[in-house]
Amino acid sequence: MTPRFVPLAGYREYPPEEMAARSRAFADEMARRRTVRDFSGRPVPRALIEDCLRAACTAPSGANQQPWHFVAVSDPDVKRRIREAAEAEERAFYERRAPSDWLEALAPLGTGAAKPFLEVAPWLIAVFIRRFERRADGTKRKHYYTDESVGIATGLLLAALHHAGLASLTHTPSPMKFLNDVLGCPRDLERAFLLVVAGYPADDARVPDIARKPLADTCTFV
Numbered sequence: 001m002t003p004r005f006v007p008l009a010g011y012r013e014y015p016p017e018e019m020a021a022r023s024r025a026f027a028d029e030m031a032r033r034r035t036v037r038d039f040s041g042r043p044v045p046r047a048l049i050e051d052c053l054r055a056a057c058t059a060p061s062g063a064n065q066q067p068w069h070f071v072a073v074s075d076p077d078v079k080r081r082i083r084e085a086a087e088a089e090e091r092a093f094y095e096r097r098a099p100s101d102w103l104e105a106l107a108p109l110g111t112g113a114a115k116p117f118l119e120v121a122p123w124l125i126a127v128f129i130r131r132f133e134r135r136a137d138g139t140k141r142k143h144y145y146t147d148e149s150v151g152i153a154t155g156l157l158l159a160a161l162h163h164a165g166l167a168s169l170t171h172t173p174s175p176m177k178f179l180n181d182v183l184g185c186p187r188d189l190e191r192a193f194l195l196v197v198a199g200y201p202a203d204d205a206r207v208p209d210i211a212r213k214p215l216a217d218t219c220t221f222v
Contacts (some may be wrong), residue, residue, distance in 0.1 A: 057153065
């Protein structure tokens with residue numbers, strides 16, 4: 001197959017001073033983002049979530065295979081089923097499976113097996129890695145660089161939700177195969193990556209007293 005190319009469209013170049021201002025403003029805006037576990041039940045319009053997902057789906061992906069599947073859940077009964085299954089896995093994790101050093105690392109966050117936010121928040125977005133796609137003839141086509149691609153898309157989703165004015169939380173009960181069952185996603189094609197909880201923070205929301213590492217501790221220029 002001969003690749004087809006078209007002119008680059010949509011790119012905008014800014015004067016250096018405006019570039020600096022834009023990059024600084026975006027970094028400052030993202031610095032305000034905090035993971036929230038206390039959510040309000042206030043409704044969030046579906047159109048807002050759709051736009052955030054549209055932003056997420058602009059992510060680059062290996063061979064442009066776009067190996068993500070986002071399932072946005074607002075149905076109370078489905079959220080309840082997700083919470084019940086997630087809490088069962090979390091209880092097993094905290095009571096039996098978690099190594100002591102992992103529990104020690106989690107201690108400053110004050111987390112536990114109870115996950116009421118899975119029912120309180122107006123939206124749960126289950127993120128799946130679509131490892132294969134099924135062709136029309138029933139055979140499967142493998143996708144490549146799936147974890148990397150879906151990770152980038154999820155990062156854009158979190159940024160989009162924050163930019164829109166919503167709070168979010170990434171939740172990773174382990175294992176997460178129950179999400180395939182609850183949401184009807186085929187296990188032979190897709191693997192659950194994580195849950196993104198989205199909505200308004202509760203009026204009395206509190207967050208752990210922690211800080212991000214300084215740039216010098218996480219970035220190197222050579």
